[in-house]
Amino acid sequence: xxxxxxxxxxxxxxxxxxxxxxxxxxxxxxxxxxxxxxxxxxxxxxxxxxxxxxxxxxxxxxxxxxxxxxxxxxxxxxxxxxxxxxxxxxxxxxxxxxxxxxxxxxxxxxxxxxxxxxxxxxxxxxxxxxxxxxxxxxxxxxxxxxxxxxxxxxxxxxxxxxxxxxxxxxxx
Amino acid sequence: xxxxxxxxxxxxxxxxxxxxxxxxxxxxxxxxxxxxxxxxxxxxxxxxxxxxxxxxxxxxxxxxxxxxxxxxxxxxxxxxxxxxxxxxxxxxxxxxxxxxxxxxxxxxxxxxxxxxxxxxxxxxxxxxxxxxxxxxxxxxxxxxxxxxxxxxxxxxxxxxxxxxxxxxxxxx
Amino acid sequence: xxxxxxxxxxxxxxxxxxxxxxxxxxxxxxxxxxxxxxxxxxxxxxxxxxxxxxxxxxxxxxxxxxxxxxxxxxxxxxxxxxxxxxxxxxxxxxxxxxxxxxxxxxxxxxxxxxxxxxxxxxxxxxxxxxxxxxxxxxxxxxxxxxxxxxxxxxxxxxxxxxxxxxxxxxxx
Numbered sequence: 269x270x271x272x273x274x275x276x277x278x279x280x281x282x283x284x285x286x287x288x289x290x291x292x293x294x295x296x297x298x299x300x301x302x303x304x305x306x307x308x309x310x311x312x313x314x315x316x317x318x319x320x321x322x323x324x325x326x327x328x329x330x331x332x333x334x335x336x337x338x339x340x341x342x343x344x345x346x347x348x349x350x351x352x353x354x355x356x357x358x359x360x361x362x363x364x365x366x367x368x369x370x371x372x373x374x375x376x377x378x379x380x381x382x383x384x385x386x387x388x389x390x391x392x393x394x395x396x397x398x399x400x401x402x403x404x405x406x407x408x409x410x411x412x413x414x415x416x417x418x419x420x421x422x423x424x425x426x427x428x429x430x431x432x433x434x435x436x437x438x439x440x
Numbered sequence: 441x442x443x444x445x446x447x448x449x450x451x452x453x454x455x456x457x458x459x460x461x462x463x464x465x466x467x468x469x470x471x472x473x474x475x476x477x478x479x480x481x482x483x484x485x486x487x488x489x490x491x492x493x494x495x496x497x498x499x500x501x502x503x504x505x506x507x508x509x510x511x512x513x514x515x516x517x518x519x520x521x522x523x524x525x526x527x528x529x530x531x532x533x534x535x536x537x538x539x540x541x542x543x544x545x546x547x548x549x550x551x552x553x554x555x556x557x558x559x560x561x562x563x564x565x566x567x568x569x570x571x572x573x574x575x576x577x578x579x580x581x582x583x584x585x586x587x588x589x590x591x592x593x594x595x596x597x598x599x600x601x602x603x604x605x606x607x608x609x610x611x612x
Numbered sequence: 613x614x615x616x617x618x619x620x621x622x623x624x625x626x627x628x629x630x631x632x633x634x635x636x637x638x639x640x641x642x643x644x645x646x647x648x649x650x651x652x653x654x655x656x657x658x659x660x661x662x663x664x665x666x667x668x669x670x671x672x673x674x675x676x677x678x679x680x681x682x683x684x685x686x687x688x689x690x691x692x693x694x695x696x697x698x699x700x701x702x703x704x705x706x707x708x709x710x711x712x713x714x715x716x717x718x719x720x721x722x723x724x725x726x727x728x729x730x731x732x733x734x735x736x737x738x739x740x741x742x743x744x745x746x747x748x749x750x751x752x753x754x755x756x757x758x759x760x761x762x763x764x765x766x767x768x769x770x771x772x773x774x775x776x777x778x779x780x781x782x783x784x
Contacts, residue, residue, distance in 0.1 A: 307588070308566055309566040309567070309569070309570050309573065309588075309590070310570055310573040310574050310577060310585075311552070311573050311585065311586055311587060311588035312585050312586065312587060313587065314587055315548060315550045315551065315585075315586055315587045317491070317492065317548060317550050317607075317609040318490070318491070318662070319661070319662070320661065322550050322551040322587045322607065323587055324587040324588050324589060325588065325589030325590070325591070376659060376661060378659045378661050378666050379659065379666040380655070381589075381777075383589075383591055384767075386766055386767040387767070388766060388767060389767070389771075390767050391767060391768070391769055391770050391771045392769070393767070393768070393769050394652055394653040394769050395653070397653070398653050398654055401653065401654040401655050402654050405654060413654075413655065413656045413659075414655055414656065414659055415655065415656060415657065415658055415659045415666045415667055415668040415777075416651070416653075416655035416668050416669065417668060417669030417725075417727075417775060417777045418653070418669070418769060419669070419727055419765055419767075419768055419769070419775060420765060420766050420767025420768060420769075421591055421592060421593075421594075421765075421766060422558055422560060422592050422593060422594035422765075422766035423556075423558040423559070423560060423561070423562050423563060423565070423591075423592025424563070424565070424591055424592060425563055425564070425565050425566050425590060425591070425592075426563050427561075427563045431589060431591060433551075433553075433587075433589045435661075435666070437661040479760070480738055481738040481739070481741070481742050481745065481760075481762070482742055482745040482746050482749060482757075483724070483745050483757065483758055483759065483760035484757050484758065484759060485759065486759055487720060487722045487723065487757075487758055487759045489663070489664065489720060489722050489779075489781040490662070490663070494722050494723040494759045494779065495759055496759040496760050496761060497760065497761030497762070497763070553761075555761075555763055593763055593764060593765075593766075594730055594732060594764050594765060594766035595728075595730040595731070595732060595733070595734050595735060595737070595763075595764025596735070596737070596763055596764060597735055597736070597737050597738050597762060597763070597764075598735050599733075599735045603761060603763060605723075605725075605759075605761045
């Protein structure tokens, strides 16, 4: 009898996790996707080639329309940098939602290049870019796990604290 | 009668724009593609995989064989940097022409990583890399519009002012 | 008679070079692939999409488990940097071996982004990243020749001297 309940439990967990859409995960996390910001120059937010989407680099755009700016950790703490990277992930999710209509069409987050506006002796870029990676995994589960580089930049546009670009594979 | 001329006009404009080959656009811009410069180390200028071409990073090679060098804006102005980025686009177009024979085989400029040799407080990398993007759009039209990141580098090979790498999709 | 021996010679050379597996080249070079190091944060070492493998950025991990760290050439000489880049190639080969089982499944090393932890006036990044490129060509021959960018970074995780990310095409 106990075993039966155990098996039923496993089934329910499986069904729940299968049924859990990225949009539902976002809602649980209390995240509302913002409007997609226009590119700041003569380029586009995303290009599809075959089943791959190449997304343009985005920065940590806040709800008030301003960016988190400054070098990490001199101007912006690692913790704030983590939040900044999370904001970049939200910006990319908004681009994906607009492009695909349905985030369930994401087959895999393939490759992330995380660029941190760094002080010269800052060596914890991974702790910052985790803000991006953790959210992608929270939203997409296993499909959100990506290959990644996290590196320190000397200067970024508008002095944004973090910039990330990403390649995403989508369903046929 | 007026409407007829109007419709005829639209037809003519459409035909002209369809017929306008990238090579013709280059000619109109007064741009002659240079010989492709050899890679400066043990690598190649371009690798094709499926319908994607991955082009190696190139610098702003001038007609006299020298590069535009220095940090922006300390050594090189933003305007000069824009011209430097345009030179990098010309170098990539030369690689594409050599690889494809015919630039009309370009289906889409997919993704650009624009790297600007920056002073620490320089935050206008997009204004520089626009030199690259604007030329690609001038040559390829809608097909030239790409996803992009434009970032500030601490140091570049031979102290070149700009380096760009690009992914291009080609026709079957 | 001389011509016959000559032709036989050509045949033998061809057969030898066809038969030479990447693993055999590694053995000749006296290189033993290490265990694959775990990613240092919430990401994975490699993602496959279609016939492309996107490998995460890796650093110059030494046999004793420590990384070669410091800026080039202030803390680490160009020669040592070349060796560091070679160590990154070995780390990537270990990832490929684990993923593919057989390195002969590599169809082409497509694209390399080589990032050198640089002093501000360092302009010889290509000489450093050659350590990576030369080993890939020594192991895979023509298939190892890739498109590449080699650039100077302001800061890298754990102060590693070199970080490289790579895209590899594999057989069906």
